[in-house]
Amino acid sequence: MELLLQQIANGLSLGMAYALVALGLTLVFGVLHVVNFAHGEFYMLGALVTVLVVKSLGLPYIVALLIAIVLVSAVAWVMDIVAVSPVARKPGGDQIVLVSTYAAGLIIVETVLAAIGPTPIAVSGFSGIVHFGSVVLTMHRVFMFAAGIVMICGLYMLFTRTNFGRSLRAVAQSDYAAKVVGIDVERIKTLTFVLAGGIAGLAGGLIAPIITFNATMGLHAGIHAFVVVVIGSMGSIPGAVVCGLSLGMIESVLSIFLGQHVAATLIYSLLLVTLFVRPQGLFQGALR
Amino acid sequence: MLELRDLSLNYGSIPAVRGLTVRVGPGEVVALIGANGAGKTSTLKAVLGLENAKGSVVLDGVALDKLPTPARVLAGISLSPEGRHVFPQMSVEENLLLGLTARTRPQAGSLTQEMYALFPRLYERASQKAGSLSGGEQQMLAIARALMSSPKLLMLDEPTLGLAPIIVSQLRVIIGTLKARGTSVLLAEQNAEMALACTDRAYVLENGKVAKEGLSRELSQDPAVRAAYLGLGEGDEE
Numbered sequence: 001m002e003l004l005l006q007q008i009a010n011g012l013s014l015g016m017a018y019a020l021v022a023l024g025l026t027l028v029f030g031v032l033h034v035v036n037f038a039h040g041e042f043y044m045l046g047a048l049v050t051v052l053v054v055k056s057l058g059l060p061y062i063v064a065l066l067i068a069i070v071l072v073s074a075v076a077w078v079m080d081i082v083a084v085s086p087v088a089r090k091p092g093g094d095q096i097v098l099v100s101t102y103a104a105g106l107i108i109v110e111t112v113l114a115a116i117g118p119t120p121i122a123v124s125g126f127s128g129i130v131h132f133g134s135v136v137l138t139m140h141r142v143f144m145f146a147a148g149i150v151m152i153c154g155l156y157m158l159f160t161r162t163n164f165g166r167s168l169r170a171v172a173q174s175d176y177a178a179k180v181v182g183i184d185v186e187r188i189k190t191l192t193f194v195l196a197g198g199i200a201g202l203a204g205g206l207i208a209p210i211i212t213f214n215a216t217m218g219l220h221a222g223i224h225a226f227v228v229v230v231i232g233s234m235g236s237i238p239g240a241v242v243c244g245l246s247l248g249m250i251e252s253v254l255s256i257f258l259g260q261h262v263a264a265t266l267i268y269s270l271l272l273v274t275l276f277v278r279p280q281g282l283f284q285g286a287l288r
Numbered sequence: 289m290l291e292l293r294d295l296s297l298n299y300g301s302i303p304a305v306r307g308l309t310v311r312v313g314p315g316e317v318v319a320l321i322g323a324n325g326a327g328k329t330s331t332l333k334a335v336l337g338l339e340n341a342k343g344s345v346v347l348d349g350v351a352l353d354k355l356p357t358p359a360r361v362l363a364g365i366s367l368s369p370e371g372r373h374v375f376p377q378m379s380v381e382e383n384l385l386l387g388l389t390a391r392t393r394p395q396a397g398s399l400t401q402e403m404y405a406l407f408p409r410l411y412e413r414a415s416q417k418a419g420s421l422s423g424g425e426q427q428m429l430a431i432a433r434a435l436m437s438s439p440k441l442l443m444l445d446e447p448t449l450g451l452a453p454i455i456v457s458q459l460r461v462i463i464g465t466l467k468a469r470g471t472s473v474l475l476a477e478q479n480a481e482m483a484l485a486c487t488d489r490a491y492v493l494e495n496g497k498v499a500k501e502g503l504s505r506e507l508s509q510d511p512a513v514r515a516a517y518l519g520l521g522e523g524d525e526e
Contacts, residue, residue, distance in 0.1 A: 163385075163388075163393070166378075166382060166385060166386055167386070169375075169377075169378065170375050170378070170386050173375045173376065173377055173378070174373060174375065176338075176369075176373060177369070177373035177374070177375060178386075179338060179357050180336070180338070180357075180367050180369050180373060181361070181386050181387050181433065181434075181437075182357060182358045182360075182361030182362065182389055182437065183358065183386070184356075184358045
């Protein structure tokens with residue numbers, strides 16, 4: 001029982017990383033109506049920047065995390081200019097973006113591999129442990145979960161209390177109606193893409209001390225984010241959060257009984273079952 | 289106020305608007321009437337910059353041709369589109385707030401109260417999702433949302449489409465109220481009887497061109513207009 005509770009607690013922090021990566025992916029789908037195949041690479045870049053800033057510049061972890069958010073947002077902005085906006089506007093652009101973002105993702109991974117190499121790099125986060133009854137968590141896992149909660153609450157406030165948030169939700173519901181009321185739709189889409197990149201960068205920076213950076217970590221995260229987003233309904237923010245946390249817990253618990261690979265196989269099977277039984281996902285409805 | 293000079297718009301190789309010249313004066317209510325496909329909606333879209341058109345759109349002496357839609361809204365043009373296009377998953381109040389521009393945002397509270405006074409039904413439904421409103425209520429919301437930018441020119445595209453006669457009567461009253469407030473209105477409407485009854489002047493569009501223009505009360509007596517758009521012969525009484 002104690003082991004089960006421990007794994008659930010571990011899974012919650014892992015699930016928070018999945019939730020944050022999936023949040024960005026679902027935001028982009030909900031507002032831009034495209035799937036960003038390079039989204040996992042933003043997560044990897046977040047981890048990379050965090051590792052490099054701490055290891056090479058000797059700056060504190062929390063500063064590295066903030067730098068990671070800013071730099072990955074900047075990379076997302078460049079990717080939007082180069083591989084998303086010009087392509088998405090063309091007829092059938094939503095499908096072409098699949099290929100253009102996939103290509104952009106490959107370029108990012110290969111560039112990182114060429115520059116850093118395939119060797120994993122570890123970095124320290126917050127040290128210390130926290131006891132919750134019989135459950136023991138590292139301070140970093142607690143921080144990661146708390147940071148995720150703060151980010152999710154911040155996003156909720158942003159979407160419901162600000163002009164930008166209202167405009168973003170308006171674009172998600174109807175490009176045409178948003179244009180009619182004078183919203184600069186293209187600007188909102190670009191800002192959404194940048195925001196999604198920044199959230200993924202944060203997730204990567206948060207996870208780096210737990211799973212160790214490597215240049216291909218974005219692929220695994222990207223696939224998990226897709227699973228979360230599809231099961232939680234494409235474009236649904238509550239779906240991304242709830243399913244991200246749930247997936248983390250399920251994977252963590254299953255892995256102690258069945259091993260990591262069988263757990264992953266079962267997760268992907270869950271994706272197939274969802275597509276057959278409830279193809280619209282569990283939290284039907286686009287970003288609102 | 290608004291001048292459209294030699295406005296033309298094509299969808300691919302198909303012309304929708306052909307050399308249209310239209311004028312709306314300050315505080316004037318002007319109708320564009322015509323059958324489906326005559327070019328009414330395309331004209332309004334061109335004015336707001338939603339479609340790329342040739343010719344010139346001039347508001348208060350300033351050419352808007354190079355400006356994108358957000359800048360045209362900021363300049364004082366607003367549209368209540370055909371089909372309403374409210375944001376269905378957002379509340380009535382959020383829909384209204386989305387009608388604000390950078391210019392009118394500081395008056396968000398007073399403008400919202402003004403709209404609730406003009407459309408009391410919306411006040412009763414303020415926190416309700418727009419998608420759950422009736423067609424008539426959604427039309428009121430679309431007009432109120434367009435008015436939140438305090439436009440110099442309000443364009444109404446087929447506001448009576450699919451609405452019950454009692455709602456159409458209410459719309460006529462609202463257009464009268466807007467005129468009394470000094471707001472210029474350009475009304476695109478298939479319901480020619482309603483349009484001619486509540487406007488000062490009208491343009492009859494056929495195949496993207498102006499076929500007739502004049503005072504609405506005179507056009508409503510024009511035999512050709514009566515036969516084509518009002519379903520009345522020369523001897524028929526309205």
